[in-house]
Amino acid sequence: MTLSQFEIQDINQTVLLWLDEVRKRTLIAMQQHLDISIKHDARDLVTNVDRDNEQFLNAKIRSYDSEASIVSEEGFGDHQKNMQGNVWFVDPIDGTMNFVKEQADFAVMIALYIDNEPVLGWILDVVNNVVYHGGPQVGVFANQLRLEQPNNDALSDGIVLLSGARLLYGMFGYDKIAKAALGYRVIGAAGPSFLRVISGRAVGYSSKMMPWDFAAGQVLAKTLGLSISDIDGRPLDMLSSNIVLVATNRAHRDILMLHQS
Amino acid sequence: MTLSQFEIQDINQTVLLWLDEVRKRTLIAMQQHLDISIKHDARDLVTNVDRDNEQFLNAKIRSYDSEASIVSEEGFGDHQKNMQGNVWFVDPIDGTMNFVKEQADFAVMIALYIDNEPVLGWILDVVNNVVYHGGPQVGVFANQLRLEQPNNDALSDGIVLLSGARLLYGMFGYDKIAKAALGYRVIGAAGPSFLRVISGRAVGYSSKMMPWDFAAGQVLAKTLGLSISDIDGRPLDMLSSNIVLVATNRAHRDILMLHQS
Known part of the structure; x- marks a missing residue:
């Protein structure tokens, strides 16, 4: 199934608005006390921001796309068994240790695959306020700047x-x-x-x-x-x-x- | 020998002005062709920006402090044999490989020691436009923000x-x-x-x-x-x-x- 340019742009713009809101929420939360817990071991952390961002984004996705399946990190997604249909991937804070310790080099990531084909991806660099986004039908952008294919260096x-x-x-x-x-x-x-x-x-x-x-x-x-x-x-x-x-x-x-x- | 607060502030403000100029020169040079050479091996690089920044800063230092000795990376300093008097340290581009390949995570650094005592230090994060600066007599600042002692974590x-x-x-x-x-x-x-x-x-x-x-x-x-x-x-x-x-x-x-x- 192929989406029209109009549909692709609508999805892209909608997710960019969510990410703008997630960025503001994350920056505010970073000024407050973080509730940090350990998942599997001391090096595998989760915070209230991971959970809040995931609940926020998953709710937005479900309200926007009634056919969405969601694969996400902190347990608010679906137990997805195949890649049929609209499958969304959500990482509400990627690099939680960096988020907690460095306040840098972390990201919020979303992707949409339809029938196992990559459609759109978004990586939000919260601190530098840049969203890398795009897909096969539209190209890749850093905010408004179109990215070219990198040099084919060895x-x-x-x-x-x-x-x-x-x-x-x-x-x-x-x-x-x-x-x-x-x-x-x-x-x-x-x-x-x-x-x-x-x-x-x-x-x-x-x-x-x-x-x-x-x-x-x-x-x-x-x-x-x-x-x-x-x-x-x-x-x-x-x-x-x-x-x-x-x-x-x-x-x-x-x-x-x-x-x- | 201890400098007065007035002398310290004059040195600090003077060097901050040099660094502002170095930052602008570096950003302009990054938009142009970099002349990259290998020093000892392929992992030890030097560029025209390293050399230009060092010549610029060393000239500023010699004109401002007639008693300056300079220890610097790219060969425009002195062959310093001891730490007596006013010894300036200059790293015109610290992290040249990052500068060339990543356009991030590099710095310009200056320090002043007098009779082997640390007096002032400056680390310019060019890309993020932050100068970390200060010394024992004035404290440490990130631009205008005073830094506190970090948590004593293990x-x-x-x-x-x-x-x-x-x-x-x-x-x-x-x-x-x-x-x-x-x-x-x-x-x-x-x-x-x-x-x-x-x-x-x-x-x-x-x-x-x-x-x-x-x-x-x-x-x-x-x-x-x-x-x-x-x-x-x-x-x-x-x-x-x-x-x-x-x-x-x-x-x-x-x-x-x-x-x-």
């Missing part, structure tokens, strides 16, 4: 972004990837890492992620002609965790070869 | 910043430090890392650095009651490279113990 010519924990514990061949790159950085959150790849500031990014961590980034990356797959080169499973690799076409090939060697 | 309660290359190659016990922290990040530049510790967004930072990399950060960190030393707990040598450790008092103790264990 791994050895650019900065690669990696999951710090997995690198530290010798997983997924990340040490080989880091050594082959011009440099590597650890940002600690998916959305801010995707943004750097999408805007050509990094040649690649890899981490183990849940669907809400990569759904929006995948829409934007594919639209810009970047390569995205799991670390073995297979398409991402939209309903479970994946070791995601997003990169320029050359760096993607470089990393797959390193990973298989 | 390593296990905060984010630690580490040199990516040294972590990757198993140096300095950085893997133990990363594992003991709540999380770790790799930023790839000294100034932006110091800023995160100074503003309480990270509990500590360690990397091997040259004097221009840590001179300004040390002034601000000491003024805010943070701990700074080499990784063995000794005072920093202002005229050669050091494995620098800056942290909250608790995280500093935690890291020294891990390093010695």
Whole structure:
């Protein structure tokens, strides 16, 4: 099913208004006491802002799209079993540890897939007040600025972004990837890492992620002609965790070869 | 020798005006073709902006302070052999790889030491238009906002910043430090890392650095009651490279113990 340009623009503008409201709510909440809880361990945090943002966004989605299924991080979504129909992905605060400790390098992310096809994605950089948004039918924008496809740089010519924990514990061949790159950085959150790849500031990014961590980034990356797959080169499973690799076409090939060697 | 409040304020305001000019020159240069050269290897870059900023700042310093000695990165300073008198430190672009590749997370840094005592330090975050500045006689400010001493958090309660290359190659016990922290990040530049510790967004930072990399950060960190030393707990040598450790008092103790264990 393909939406008309008019329908796409209506969805896009509607979500941008929600995100504007989410941004204001988040900034206000950051000035107040945060209620921080631990999920699985001390490094996996959730706050009242994560929950409030998710409830707010999920309610907006359900009221706007009566056929919506929602896959979201904090438990207010659906138990989605397939990718048929209108499937929305919501990450109400991506990078909660950065949100709590750094007050920077976190994001709010939304994506819409219809019958498993990427339609639109939104990554809100709250602190810098920039929404990266778009999809295959409209292109990718940073607020009003249209983004071009990033230079097709090789791994050895650019900065690669990696999951710090997995690198530290010798997983997924990340040490080989880091050594082959011009440099590597650890940002600690998916959305801010995707943004750097999408805007050509990094040649690649890899981490183990849940669907809400990569759904929006995948829409934007594919639209810009970047390569995205799991670390073995297979398409991402939209309903479970994946070791995601997003990169320029050359760096993607470089990393797959390193990973298989 | 102690300067009067009037003298301190005059120096501070004068340097802030230079930095305002450096910021404008840097932003203009970023819109134009960068002339990028390799220094020691492909990961050690220098650009025309590094050189232009250093020549500009060194000329300003020599014209303002006829007794100045200058320790600076790109070769326009003096061959300083001791810390007597007015010693200025200049890093014209700290984080040149980030400057070239990310257009973010780089800084311009200046510091003034008199007879080996820290007097004033400045770290300009070009992209975000914030100068972190101050010293023992005046306090520390982010632009006009006075900074308080950060919470004295332990390593296990905060984010630690580490040199990516040294972590990757198993140096300095950085893997133990990363594992003991709540999380770790790799930023790839000294100034932006110091800023995160100074503003309480990270509990500590360690990397091997040259004097221009840590001179300004040390002034601000000491003024805010943070701990700074080499990784063995000794005072920093202002005229050669050091494995620098800056942290909250608790995280500093935690890291020294891990390093010695």
